[in-house]
Amino acid sequence: MAAKISIRELAVAVNKRLILRGVNLEIEANTIVSVIGPAHSGKTTLLRVINRLIETQREFLRSGDVLLDGKEVRKLDIDALRRRVGLIFATPVPLPGTIFDNIAYGPRLQRRHRRQQLADIVERSLRAAFLWDEVKDRLSASALRLSGGQQQRLCIARTIAVDPEVIMMDEPTSGLDPISTAQIETAMRQLKQQYTFVLVTNNTKQAARVSDRVAFFLSGELVEEGEAAQIFTKPKDSRTDDYVSGRIG
Amino acid sequence: MILRPLVWQRIVWVGLAAMTLFTLVVLFFIIGFITSKGAHVITPEFLFGMPERMGKEGGILPTIIATIYISLLAIAIATPIGVGSAVYLTEYTRESAITKIIRFGADALAGVPSIIFGLFGFILFVIRLRMGWSLAAGGLTLAFMILPTIIRTSEEAIRAVPYNLREVSYSLGGAKSQTILRVVLPNALPGILTGVILGMGRSVAETAVVIFTAGSSLLIPRSLFDPARTMAVHFYILAREGLSMERAYGTALLLIVAILLINVVAYSLMFRLTRKMR
Numbered sequence: 001m002a003a004k005i006s007i008r009e010l011a012v013a014v015n016k017r018l019i020l021r022g023v024n025l026e027i028e029a030n031t032i033v034s035v036i037g038p039a040h041s042g043k044t045t046l047l048r049v050i051n052r053l054i055e056t057q058r059e060f061l062r063s064g065d066v067l068l069d070g071k072e073v074r075k076l077d078i079d080a081l082r083r084r085v086g087l088i089f090a091t092p093v094p095l096p097g098t099i100f101d102n103i104a105y106g107p108r109l110q111r112r113h114r115r116q117q118l119a120d121i122v123e124r125s126l127r128a129a130f131l132w133d134e135v136k137d138r139l140s141a142s143a144l145r146l147s148g149g150q151q152q153r154l155c156i157a158r159t160i161a162v163d164p165e166v167i168m169m170d171e172p173t174s175g176l177d178p179i180s181t182a183q184i185e186t187a188m189r190q191l192k193q194q195y196t197f198v199l200v201t202n203n204t205k206q207a208a209r210v211s212d213r214v215a216f217f218l219s220g221e222l223v224e225e226g227e228a229a230q231i232f233t234k235p236k237d238s239r240t241d242d243y244v245s246g247r248i249g
Numbered sequence: 250m251i252l253r254p255l256v257w258q259r260i261v262w263v264g265l266a267a268m269t270l271f272t273l274v275v276l277f278f279i280i281g282f283i284t285s286k287g288a289h290v291i292t293p294e295f296l297f298g299m300p301e302r303m304g305k306e307g308g309i310l311p312t313i314i315a316t317i318y319i320s321l322l323a324i325a326i327a328t329p330i331g332v333g334s335a336v337y338l339t340e341y342t343r344e345s346a347i348t349k350i351i352r353f354g355a356d357a358l359a360g361v362p363s364i365i366f367g368l369f370g371f372i373l374f375v376i377r378l379r380m381g382w383s384l385a386a387g388g389l390t391l392a393f394m395i396l397p398t399i400i401r402t403s404e405e406a407i408r409a410v411p412y413n414l415r416e417v418s419y420s421l422g423g424a425k426s427q428t429i430l431r432v433v434l435p436n437a438l439p440g441i442l443t444g445v446i447l448g449m450g451r452s453v454a455e456t457a458v459v460i461f462t463a464g465s466s467l468l469i470p471r472s473l474f475d476p477a478r479t480m481a482v483h484f485y486i487l488a489r490e491g492l493s494m495e496r497a498y499g500t501a502l503l504l505i506v507a508i509l510l511i512n513v514v515a516y517s518l519m520f521r522l523t524r525k526m527r
Contacts, residue, residue, distance in 0.1 A: 053419060083422035093413045096436060106421035162421055
C-alpha cells in the first residue's frame with residue numbers, strides 16, 4: 001500500500017538557518033505517527049512544511065519531496081491542501097464567536113450551506129471530537145468560555161468539519177490537565193479509523209500510549225523511525241535510547 | 250530626606266488625583282458655561298426653523314442638515330479608503346522602506362493644520378475641478394483631512410489581531426482574502442470604529458476647511474453641488490460678526506451634544522456587533 005504522506009530527502013532552511021535535513025519518512029493511512037524529540041529539533045517545522053503554513057514565513061527554502069497520496073504538496077492548490085491536512089495548534093485558539101460559528105467556519109469558507117446542513121456538520125464534528133454532550137445545549141455561547149480541554153476538542157471538531165484526510169497535532173495537550181489529555185487521546189484512537197494522525201509531542205509517555213509508529217528527531221535530523229513498541233523498548237540508535245529513557249532532552 | 254514609602258505613595262496619589270480633577274473641572278466648566286449661556290435659546294423653532302437676518306433670529310435647521318450631510322460624506326469616502334490602505338499596509342506588504350515612508354507620510358499628514366487642507370481643497374476641488382463651494386468639495390477635503398487618522402488607527406487595530414487567528418483560518422483552507430474579511434476585520438472592528446468616530450468628530454467640529462470648500466450659504470443644500478454652512482461655521486460666523494452671541498452659544502451647545510451622541514451611538518452599536526464575539 002502506498003503511503004499517505006511520503007517525505008524524501010527533505011531539507012528546510014528558515015531565515016538562512018537549516019532546520020531540517022535529510023528527512024525520509026513514510027506515513028501510512030489510518031495510523032497515528034508520533035514525532036518526538038527535544039526542543040528545536042524541527043518537529044513543528046515538519047508539520048508546517050506538510051500543510052505549507054511555513055510559506056507565510058519571510059525567508060524559507062525547501063528541497064526534497066513532500067508527497068500527499070503520491071502528489072507533491074507544492075503542486076496542489078494551497079487551500080485545498082490545507083483542508084485535506086488539518087493542523088491543531090499547541091494552544092487551543094477558538095475564533096472569537098460562538099461554538100457553532102467556530103465549527104461552521106471551515107465549511108462556510110467553501111460554499112453556502114443550508115442552515116440544516118450546517119447544523120448536521122456541526123453535530124457530527126462535535127460528536128467525533130467527544131464534545132457534543134457537553135455543549136449541545138449552548139452552541140450559541142461564546143467559544144472563549146469553554147475550558148482549555150474543551151477548547152482543544154473544539155479545535156479538533158473544527159478541523160474535522162472540513163473533512164480532512166490527515167490531522168496533524170502540534171503538542172495538542174501540552175497545556176491540558178491529565179483528564180482532558182486522556183479525552184483527546186481517546187478521541188484520536190477512535191478517529192484513526194477515518195483519519196491519519198501526525199502527532200508532535202514532548203510527552204514520550206503520550207507517544208507510547210497512542211501511536212502506532214514513532215519518529216525521533218534530533219537537531220533537524222530523523223534519527224530513528226519504527227514501531228512504537230520497538231522505539232520504546234529496543235531502540236536501534238543510542239541517541240534514541242538516551243532520549244526515551246530520559247537521559248537527554 | 251528619605252520619605253517612608255507609605256507617605257510617598259500618599260503624596261503621589263494626591264498629586265495624580267489633583268491633575269485628574271483639574272482636567273475634569275476645566276471640562277465641566279466649559280460645558281457648564283456654554284450650557285448656561287446657550288440652553289435657553291434651544292427651542293423647537295431654533296432646531297427646526299430657517300435662520301432670519303443672517304442668523305440673528307430664527308433657527309439653524311440648514312446648518313444641522315449641512316453638518317450631517319458633510320460629515321457623513323467625509324466618513325463615507327474616508328472609511329473605505331482608509332481601511333483599505335491599512336489592510337494593504339499590514340497584510341499585503343512586507344515591512345520595508347516604502348511602508349515606512351507611507352506611514353511617515355500619513356503621520357505628517359495628520360499633523361497638517363486644517364486651514365492648509367482647506368486651502369488645498371479650495372484650489373483643487375472648488376477652483377480646478379470646478380465644483381464651486383459645495384457639499385462635495387467640503388466632504389472630499391474633510392475626507393482627506395481625516396484619512397490619516399483612520400489609516401493609522403485601523404492599522405494598529407489590524408496589527409493587534411493575534412497572528413494565530415490568521416493561522417487557524419489558513420489551516421482550515423481559508424484564502425488570504427477570506428481570512429481578512431472573516432477573521433481579521435471583524436476582530437479589528439472596535440479599533441477601526443474608534444478611528445472613524447474620531448474622524449467624524451473632527452469633521453463635525455471643523456471650520457477652516459468647510460469655510461474654504463463648502464462656503465457659508467444659509468440655504469438648505471439640495472444637491473451635492475450646493476454650498477452649505479455647517480453648525481461649526483455658523484457658530485464661528487455668529488460670534489465673529491457679532492450677530493448674536495446667545496445664538497452662537499446655543500449652536501455650540503448643540504454641537505457638543507451632537508458629538509456626545511455620535512460617541513454614545515457608535516459605541517453602543519459596536520457593543521451590539523461584537524457581543525457575539527465575547
